[in-house]
Amino acid sequence: MLAATSLLHNPHQNHLLASLPEAIFERTAPHLELIPMPLGEVYYECGGQLQHVYFPITSILSLHYVMEDGASAEIAGVGNEGVLGISLFMGGKTTPSRATVQTAGYGYRLKGQLMLEEFNRAGGRRSGALQNLLLRYTQALITQISQTAVCNRHHSVEQQLSRWLLLTLDRLPTNELTMTQELIASMLGVRREGITEAAGNLQREGLISYRRGHITVIDRDRLESHSCECYHVVKKEFNRLLSTNGKVKVPV
Amino acid sequence: MLAATSLLHNPHQNHLLASLPEAIFERTAPHLELIPMPLGEVYYECGGQLQHVYFPITSILSLHYVMEDGASAEIAGVGNEGVLGISLFMGGKTTPSRATVQTAGYGYRLKGQLMLEEFNRAGGRRSGALQNLLLRYTQALITQISQTAVCNRHHSVEQQLSRWLLLTLDRLPTNELTMTQELIASMLGVRREGITEAAGNLQREGLISYRRGHITVIDRDRLESHSCECYHVVKKEFNRLLSTNGKVKVPV
DNA sequence: AACTCTCCGTGCGCTAACGCACATACGTAA
């Protein structure tokens, strides 16, 4: 059982870990702890203290803000391209948002203290490679959040759904996502019926197909052109900032 | 003339500069260059290279994204509490957004190279105080952007206007802002008429008063309770992360 | 095979915000 998971899962499945220089990876790997991340689990609560940072490999986390009246809105997603817990090295320790598992799967966690030591480890006069990588990731995350703001302002539910599907798809190995419309709605902060309608349109046009809790993307290219520019902006920026020149490539 | 401006303006008017440890401030101050920042000036263009970072003192900058169809939306504002050009130390060098002057005034600029050297200057095994400060500011900025996203999703134009007025007011020495409704509308990414209506309501309720290009906040407290929670979330987070009670309160 | 739970489809009326068109009123500068 354990052997099976070790075969199926390894730290390189997370793009950040994969693009660490050999030396750092070797130092860090022994401290990485593989954990299952079940759907709905809350890994980070508004104002709470984080003990670890999390590197998803097959799971996807959703950062969102829950309002006083209970409504909520997603701020960004974190999958195998990133890490949860940037506030640890940014120095704020906590943020006013929440992180829950949007797609069940596995991830690695690392004690915050260890991560910090490596983060602050200088390479000569220059800052360390981990710091460099994490800050670039943070900038990419900022772009993602910014684009969410823009998208929320100007684009239709259908466009936003397309964007969201594409971003989620990019973090998964298959072209099928296990996800109810209700859940998607709560991520995007819109009505469930709005998703039903938008998804219905996309299905009618042959871009996706779905059944009870499962959505399959059929025509990815057309879905992309159906989406707003926000998807491409985010995608481009992630590639630019985190292109793993050489090591593991991000599936485009 | 020059003497007059030197008397009127000094780097401590920028909260980040003001909370630097003495030693760093002394090193840096000689390289700070006071510049006027006229309304509408573009300090940062999508994809462009920054040569300097900018510390506003009496000016306010707006970070926004301009879409393919010309529409735009503000992502965040930067005033005397912050700095423009985080992508320089975050490692991305550029971002897909634009920064323009929203309120004319003065600011200091610093050569990017100099800032970087100080940023990477380690204090013993720990990272430097400037790094610490700038990263905490960046986290606060992330909160601001996140809250913009949430606000765009769920709150009315009137609430958003209130939030925006308050955030802008906090960056100014007076309770009057020089600003046309047209300009505010383009910041928020809504119709000009929408602002006319919302501002009319606020005026009727005695929270603000305005005339042709000038808005005065009369009852700040009531404006706050009229605004959505977003203002308070952002404000709290800035205070928490960058509280300048006294001078240096840097390494945590 | 029947049951049941949850997910999805659909049809209302309602409202906030949009887009457009045009009227008015302010303030600077001749």
Added chain:
DNA sequence: TTACGTATGTGCGTTAGCGCACGGAGAGTT
């Protein structure tokens, strides 16, 4: 003072998205 440019006020019709209510239908369980 008058005149002109620009900012603001207002009134449409239109639309996307909301809130609610309920009907139907998978998919897993017993």
